[in-house]
Amino acid sequence: GDSVTQMEGPVTLSEEAFLTINCTYTATGYPSLFWYVQYPGEGLQLLLKATKADDKGSNKGFEATYRKETTSFHLEKGSVQVSDSAVYFCALRNNNNDMRFGAGTRLTVKP
């Protein structure tokens, strides 16, 4: 079945460091891809999305590019802030409206 595999955490970075969280997927057809963020004590919030190959989703300085050839959707940010500390989930939504989430990657940014 369809699935998402993302980089295991936790990830700890210093403020202003470069962030990459890897995400790869397995799916039939042409899924839409998402990154969600979960701050402590809250529900998941959509961070960015891409609906077709080579699309780049971006928001709040985060970016991810839908790479069909490598079935990847890696999340990047050039300079992280303490306020970016959260759990990040990669997800796909297939043609059957099934949503699959990765296990989540906990990011801690230290001042």
Added chain:
Amino acid sequence: DAGVIQSPRHEVTEMGQEVTLRCKPISGHNSLFWYRQTMMRGLELLIYFNNNVPIDDSGMPEDRFSAKMPNASFSTLKIQPSEPRDSAVYFCASSPGTGDYNEQFFGPGTRLTVL
């Protein structure tokens, strides 16, 4: 827009008791999803509804779990009888439609503790 509303935010109960979790989706959304999040298993889809009709309940762990959506603005997830292993955070999410491009909007979750 108030977003997805869940109640209660926290629930502590004893093993064997019935637990009912409630969700009000965003007005106008016609898809609703129930998830369970634990440290061990991560985020799991339990069931989802489209236009108040259950579409896929394959994620519901056991017959002790049941979900209903009597109308477009309300859904419940019931556990009867509850067990300690049901302790988790339960999220409700809604989506405008069933197309590939519709994001899901999550509620704040209900943290359930079964003693």
